[in-house]
Amino acid sequence: MAARALTERLRTESGAALLLVGVTLLALVWANSPLSGWYEHLWELPIHVDVGDLRFDMDLHHWVNDGLMVLFFFVVGLEVRQELAIGSLRKRSQRLVPLVAGTLGVIVPALVFLAVAGHADPHGWGVVVGTDTAFLLGVLALVGPTMSSQLRVFLLTLSVVDDFLAVGIIGVVYSEDVRVAPLLVALAALGVLWLLGRMREWRSSPYVLVVVVLWGATVQAGVHPSIAGMLAGLLVPAVATRRDDVLQAKSLFRDYWQSPSASVARNARVGLARSISVNHRLHDVLRSPVSLVVVPLFALANAGIDLRGGALGDALGSVITWGVVAGLVVGKLVGVSLGTWGAIRARLGALPDGVGPGSVLGGAALSGIGFTVSLLVVDLAFDGTPAGQAATVGILIAMVLSALLGWAIFTVARVRYGEASADLPVTLTPAVDPGRDHVKGDDDAAHTVVEYLDFECPFCARATGMGAELREHFGDRVRYVVRHLPLEDVHPHAYLAAVAAEAAERQGRFWEMHDRLFAHQSRLEPDDLRQHAAEIGLDLGRFDADMSDEALHARVRADEASATASGARGTPTFFLDGVRHRGPHDARTLIAALEANEDDPALRRRS
Structure with a gap:
């Protein structure tokens, strides 16, 4: 040791x-x-080394x-x-x-x-x-x-x-x-x-x-x-x-789990290396x-x-x-x-x-x-x-x-x-507001996980299933909050997708739209967004009007401003009990970090 x-x-x-x-x-x-x-x-x-002549x-x-x-x-x-x-x-x-x-x-x-x-x-x-x-x-x-x-x-x-x-x-x-x-x-x-x-x-x-x-x-x-x-x-x-390569590696590892043999293990290693x-x-x-x-x-x-x-x-x-x-x-x-x-x-x-x-x-x-x-x-x-x-x-x-x-x-x-730091901020700003933020879970939950996401991000919690693992582990002891951070320089469709999610919120269907957008990340063109809205039962006339509403665009920009103020620069970025998480963001790591907070009351509920 x-x-x-x-x-x-x-x-x-x-x-x-x-x-x-x-x-x-x-x-x-x-x-x-x-x-x-x-x-x-x-x-x-x-030391002499001869290689041919x-x-x-x-x-x-x-x-x-x-x-x-x-x-x-x-x-x-x-x-x-x-x-x-x-x-x-x-x-x-x-x-x-x-x-x-x-x-x-x-x-x-x-x-x-x-x-x-x-x-x-x-x-x-x-x-x-x-x-x-x-x-x-x-x-x-x-x-x-x-x-x-x-x-x-x-x-x-x-x-x-x-x-x-x-x-x-x-x-x-x-x-x-x-x-x-x-x-x-x-x-x-x-x-x-x-x-x-x-x-x-x-x-x-x-x-x-x-x-x-x-x-x-x-x-x-x-x-x-x-x-x-x-x-x-x-x-x-x-x-x-790339997400596709990771999914391919995951499929190969599933094959090994179902049939643990040397040849299947070799395929899994190759798939992992290629990703x-x-x-x-x-x-x-x-x-x-x-x-x-x-x-x-x-x-x-x-x-x-x-x-x-x-x-x-x-x-x-x-x-x-x-x-x-x-x-x-x-x-x-x-x-x-x-x-x-x-x-x-x-x-x-x-x-x-x-x-x-x-x-x-x-x-x-x-x-x-x-x-x-x-x-x-x-x-x-x-x-x-x-x-x-x-x-x-x-x-x-x-x-x-x-x-x-x-x-x-x-x-x-x-x-x-006063230059005590040379780093990005680490505290969530502003704190979670249940009247404004999109929250899953009890307001009195012991832990709060805030994710800044982008609907084209292939590694955000919904895309990887990591969010479901957190909720499965902690149950009602955790609440999950999402905020928008569309990375328009690399994900050109992410901003309008965020506006579409907010338009769905006005009809009480934010989480349905959230799940559908992540399930169809390759289909985020304006016509696709209307089709998604129809599939989850939204009033399309109202949806179209809301998509042009400047107030919804301001809502997305406000989330972007909060990301800047909080030190989030990419997606996904997670805040655990109000503090920006740094390092790997797989479910096991986040679960361990949240459980460590339980031993330090000063870090709990700082959200």
Whole structure:
């Protein structure tokens, strides 16, 4: 149990950050101990791999940096593709501010480094361009606002842009002696990945095979494979889960329940895999090994610098050290803050809801933690020279200073400017009004479940049957309330369907229309709505008049305004006893959350 609890703790962002800190300290202690010789010999261990006429001849240190770290950049590429396809980079208004901030967060630090240390070694400017996403989010969890989900999304988007540019710089600036033939093979592998995506190949094995070929060709070409990992991740398709695929998987699992055999189990596994995009499946498989094994191993291999014999004093007296510190601590803070402010002033977008300027400044300070990418560039730019030791010391100093500066800014923002949170609201606003809201259940029920829904949403409670499971479990101890949140950008018929439900309410048939609309989600055109009204026995003349009544449209818009005020941005969003539920929304999870509220009277009936 203790080992499992520790593993779960390490899987969190703060736990992963603490693990990296611990491994970094271990590397420093080991490299400066009487066992330092073992440390050096370990990473110099030669490992040869022959594949036909190809020979991969690297020491263990390079196998970690040029081999395992490709998985890190591949995961980053997968995340970028997810954000572009269905996440925070999907909309222009959402991506432009972090795009500008991330770009200036690369340019300004490089200029600061060149201004401070360019005369000593201009080749090292790439050390300060990258932000360590894992460390950034981990330290944010430790020193940032208690609730910082929206700030986290903003910083994740910014760091995605940062990582993309940094990897491009590594691949272009720090690659030497490029060989044409393997490079052409690498380009062909990228083309095959693109074709696999276009062909909607759902199996992960073809992608994995091509990525391995891409890595090998990139290494043989003399280009740093980090860029191959990033580009490969970008080419693996990410799409939202479709309801039809989920229903197909459910049908296959029902077959297995009725006939548990190996062949039926295989079909169920295949159906489940096909319902989730290959991007999400690969990301889920690789995320934990990368954060818990690959990145810590990279830190162990690269953070161990020998500071004995005056080396620390030499590093502290080196302009390279302070160029790196200035670039990361000052350059990142100024670049990200200036980019954010400039993009907002140019009306390219706005800050996420709930995120104040103090939180942005705090996040900009934390972006000066450049650990992973920075150490990788040190290895490429300085290749074990004293300047490389100085740069590594600068990275470690910048990591500490950036964390302390971020903590100080967050503290000032909270105490002086009241920015105690950087997240969406969590309290239902306004509270449930039985005279206005659509309520199923007793007003004196112990629990209240409010769902913001969209009649085209394939995963809302009525569509999945989850609402019925809640009522079956709790009986008259729960009341169920629905409010409208039509997502018109993705569900063009949802708004008129919501108005139709309100028109049915005027004739006392809201719940009949509610059930029928969810049962016929593919038929929500205006003529379909009239047919649904006729099927449940509404007066069509009155229904038509009510559909044009501005008061009903205002009623739907009022629900949308309450969703905004309550922090609901998608469907389904649930409020349990007046508090927004975050995380999975399956029936078992919601039942467990409601039962947990029974042990805390302060959380009950907050609706």
